Amino acid sequence: MSGEFTVTLSYEDYKAANWLLVRRKWLWRRLIIRFFIIGLFYSLIGIFLNHPSSYQNAAHTIIVGYVFALAVLCIGIVSNLFYIPLRTRLLFEESGTLHLARHIQFSDETISFKNEREQSELTWRFILKWTEDEKTLVLWRTSQSFLGIPKSQVSIETLNSLRQILINAGVKKI
Numbered sequence: 001m002s003g004e005f006t007v008t009l010s011y012e013d014y015k016a017a018n019w020l021l022v023r024r025k026w027l028w029r030r031l032i033i034r035f036f037i038i039g040l041f042y043s044l045i046g047i048f049l050n051h052p053s054s055y056q057n058a059a060h061t062i063i064v065g066y067v068f069a070l071a072v073l074c075i076g077i078v079s080n081l082f083y084i085p086l087r088t089r090l091l092f093e094e095s096g097t098l099h100l101a102r103h104i105q106f107s108d109e110t111i112s113f114k115n116e117r118e119q120s121e122l123t124w125r126f127i128l129k130w131t132e133d134e135k136t137l138v139l140w141r142t143s144q145s146f147l148g149i150p151k152s153q154v155s156i157e158t159l160n161s162l163r164q165i166l167i168n169a170g171v172k173k174i
Helices: 011-025 028-050 055-095 156-168
Strands: 002-008 101-107 110-114 119-123 129-132 136-140 146-150
Touching: 002 156, 011 055, 011 129, 011 136, 011 146, 028 055, 101 156, 136 156
Parallel strands: none
Antiparallel strands: 002 101, 101 110, 110 119, 129 136, 136 146
């Protein structure tokens, strides 16, 4: 099984891929874990500093710790709503290659990427994971580097072939 296609990433495509990654990193499970860790941290600080004399005072201190944790998470989420689009715009403009047409070929053994300035060929074991939503399919090359593929620019048959090869190669889907 093999296939090939060419995509040209716009800023909007790149931003959609970034938001997909953010949603995958900040799934509710991870958000809840962070909430409990931050809440525990603030609660322990409160207990250490206040030395509550009763269980009621200790419970109050723990509640206050988790209220602080909720506030920290809300501030983080809201700040990311502004930071991520700004950072995405800067990275897209600085990259010098993201806007170029990229020809992608894939087979059972490898995937190759080529544009007018660079090219690479990787075996599937160098693709760490993949994910998709209704607009974008994303391949992670490293924990910080990814390739966003706008689905609107690729035929359904080619996308299905790519998905099947990813599954057969054992690339983790998240």
